[in-house]
Amino acid sequence: MPLTRPADIYLRFLQLAEAVRGLPALPSLDPLEERILVLVAQANQSKRRLSVRDMIAVRELGSPAMLHNRLKSMREKGWIVLQDTEDARRKQVELTPAAMRHFDKLSHCLVEAVNDV
Template sequence: MTDKTRPADVYLRFLNLVEAVRGLPALPTLDPLEERILALVARKAQQPSRLSVRDVMAMEALGSPATIHGRLKSMREKGWIRLADTEDARRKQIALTPAALKHFDKLSMCLMQAANAE
């Protein structure tokens, strides 16, 4: 980073690069609630415990269980998440699809590119 580069400049470059990535043909876009859910699933994927449909539906801050269920269904149809069986057949675990992981790879590349640009 040069003396004239502010941290905000790096972040703004990152946002511009992300916008360019979103313009590329890939997975269908998500609405703001679906993006929040995706970020939650992605953060949980980095931890030993995984997220179940029941866990997400219990999060009142995301909305009613019916709203959340509808968004999860939409995200599955769009190819962002998949549901996996657990030892309890009534509980489904939420996982990112390979296409969603590839999307996060692209975002990571945008972040590295923005940080390295001078």
């Protein structure tokens, strides 16, 4: 049955994206880690450098201790890496190649949902 409304496309995308999340590529993220991942990806997409200090300034991510715990968890899960900068005290947060492949898969889900129209 063809999709006819924009909401149908979005709901189809969610269905396809959920299937991608079920694939054994990277361990799943909790909602706060998902939010952090999106911030890192958006910074990456706009060619901005994003440091741990920059992320601490984003209040909705919680306390510095909580943020550090989440970043550590995301590093251990293989989603992000912390790169050295010219200032040894500052670390830049970047996506791993595996995280980029995850976004590629989600992009394919979006294209497939649109093509189902």
